[in-house]
């Protein structure tokens with residue numbers, strides 16, 4: 001869409017204006033008319049269906065529904081900012097309470113007793129009584145006069161802040177006005193021959209039907225077209241990058257397996273590598289003598305032993321006269337890797353250093369100087385490694401651990417540290433099926449470490465309610481008596497950080513009470529602590545001085561204490577599956593039987609109990625990832641276990657839309673194969689699509705702790 005009208009600010013659309021435009025930008029990142037046009041409904045509801053109160057049950061209560069009810073009365077409760085406003089309504093089958101916590105004055109004014117309304121919202125039950133919080137409400141006459149052609153109406157995602165001024169319906173109205181403005185300015189960027197070949201709907205029709213479906217079939221076609229565009233746009237980028245990289249042939253050469261690698265491998269490595277680890281090392285060996293820069297994703301479930309593969313690769317780099325660095329997402333993890341690598345490499349002629357945000361100025365200067373002089377072989381660290389002042393003398397290999405925690409931009413900055421690009425190895429426990437990874441990342445080759453090192457027993461997982469607290473404590477005592485150690489984890493979620501912090505403090509106090517000194521030693525570790533204290537707590541736990549570590553999800557990623565055999569996760573219902581799986585991976589790292597105990601409230605949403613149930617049933621990361629997707633539904637790709645973090649997918653889901661993905665990939669390869677720069681007259685229009693999906697530059701540096 002080369003037309004300029006779509007680049008205009010959304011504020012010019014009727015019903016928006018300056019104030020709302022600012023809000024839209026802040027809350028949803030919508031700035032231009034195009035942004036709004038591409039803010040698709042996340043689901044559709046059938047407005048032609050009106051429920052009776054009696055028909056609403058706890059089973060269908062998760063969906064949005066529409067009721068036709070008469071107002072019986074209204075009442076305020078609470079005071080000041082805690083005020084709530086209730087409207088009591090009924091139809092001929094039952095009663096429902098409508099509740100507002102915000103915008104109370106305004107709602108109060110428009111509600112008239114004894115009048116009939118169409119209300120629309122998500123029902124909930126409290127003690128068997130039906131209620132709806134912040135429903136949309138409209139007098140019957142008006143609601144019925146507005147006809148939605150197919151009965152299908154889009155529901156737009158909004159945010160809590162936005163919903164007071166612009167709820168889902170407000171967004172719908174804006175899109176209606178917007179459509180009038182832009183409809184004649186949409187021209188297709190897909191070459192005619194592709195549209196024909198793949199039987200695609202035109203762009204204009206697709207955009208219209210995605211917002212205002214004329215029929216379920218038209219909606220399906222619209223979704224197909226927009227998914228196709230999205231995945232094809234991404235593939236145009238990925239495949240271009242890939243052919244550029246593999247065409248360059250300027251990869252560093254690591255032909256030699258020398259003293260560093262051999263001494264370590266034959267005299268230091270305390271175990272045999274698993275078949276998966278060996279294969280990964282072989283893959284890396286092959287890449288580093290191919291003449292092409294390596295770009296490899298090493299995937300292996302939590303505890304599968306990725307770190308030692310990383311170390312072996314870095315020793316290989318060292319044997320060939322190259323430096324390497326390993327970037328990890330948290331300070332704790334950096335220190336852990338540094339400590340274990342230094343220990344494992346005692347007696348190996350390799351110089352290892354660590355650089356993090358808390359490295360003291362003097363030490364930092366020394367490290368930076370040594371690094372530039374080529375006196376350091378392996379540098380481990382956090383985001384601090386990206387800073388411009390970190391200069392290597394000959395960086396040959398970059399490893400990124402838990403890569404999903406880093407943005408694309410951050411990673412890219414590491415590989416521009418050399419004129420000649422270093423080899424790249426990114427490691428993740430996020431289970432992405434191989435085919436998916438290759439189509440989604442495209443430019444990455446994939447090695448997978450299947451299975452765990454031998455001798456591990458599957459972790460036993462249980463889900464308990466508060467009523468089992470005493471027996472849990474007994475169990476914990478027994479484990480400690482046997483010399484084992486225990487993690488107790490509390491959620492920490494940004495919005496209610498204060499509250500969570502309190503619950504951690506309370507939990508800590510309770511545990512100290514139940515597990516008193518001198519018999520027991522309890523350590524605590526959370527994001528608000530000074531790094532030194534955090535470090536101290538981790539060390540106490542690591543070297544066995546502390547029996548219990550009370551922590552926030554700061555320990556989620558990568559922490560390795562093989563003697564810890566129990567992890568108790570408090571308020572487990574508040575964690576996502578991916579996080580629970582990562583947390584559970586903190587135990588089961590030695591040969592002892594390990595346990596994961598999920599503590600939760602007795603009142604659980606259906607989804608939460610399914611999540612917890614799944615955790616009890618399987619320890620397989622792939623299985624959990626699939627289930628995670630199912631539970632979240634197709635629309636919600638960001639933040640899932642399989643998210644394609646590098647790309648901002650609005651509608652496509654690379655798992656469900658695998659077939660479209662494959663078509664898009666083939667087409668991209670084919671087109672770029674004959675016209676890499678998209679210069680052919682038929683392809684010029686495609687540049688817009690390609691550029692729109694160029695990977696965004698994320699700059700989120702926040703260290704999650």
Ligand code: ADP
Pocket residue numbers: 271272273274277300301302303304305306307308429453454558560562589
């Ligand atoms: P992750 O893949 O989650 O990063 P780690 O690299 O932290 O896993 O390894 C988990 C634990 O397994 C570590 O204690 C490590 O020393 C151990 N380990 C790794 N490989 C093997 C192996 N082949 N045999 C036995 N233990 C291993």
Ligand code: MG
Pocket residue numbers: 306307401558
């Ligand atoms: Mg790890």
